[in-house]
Amino acid sequence: MFIAMNRFKVKNGAERDFEQVWLTRETHLEDVPGFIEFHLLKGPERDDHVLYASHSLWRSQAAFEAWTRSEAFRKAHASAGGNKPLYLGHPEFEGFTVLQEVTAKGVSVV
Template identity: 50%
Template structure:
């Protein structure tokens, strides 16, 4: 997961960036699922929280993707949208303990 603090007023633009990018995730070995989640607005701190969440067959598949050309292509324009971010995204990795 990556947590993003998006400056209030830029939420729609942030969502459109994600909806419009070609991540090619469906073609990546080991990829299972992706979700972009919109969280609460923290008005007194000036941001809305978003989380990008991806599920992979295993850690090795995820790491391989982060080193791939597909990853670089999916993130190549990230700096162009810097004004909508309140700081850099924060990565949080998890392993499944239990699930359906």
């Protein structure tokens, strides 16, 4: 499995607008091959921003990379440029290969 994360430093006072953008947008993820799940996370508040992260789980890094070249990706990100005033800097991407998964049923090694 592969986890793709983006960190967003959202300017103080812009949290509601940022959340509305994300919670009302069409993700176009549901039918993408290899997609498993998505989470939008709200983190700690700092002096000048609140940290948010998007977290998506994929069957493989190849599946994630294929999505980034797809029409579904272009549709999901079509209006992303208009949201720059909400952020401090650019979103920071982090990708992780899953080595271990712990579930309520036990432990499995991927």
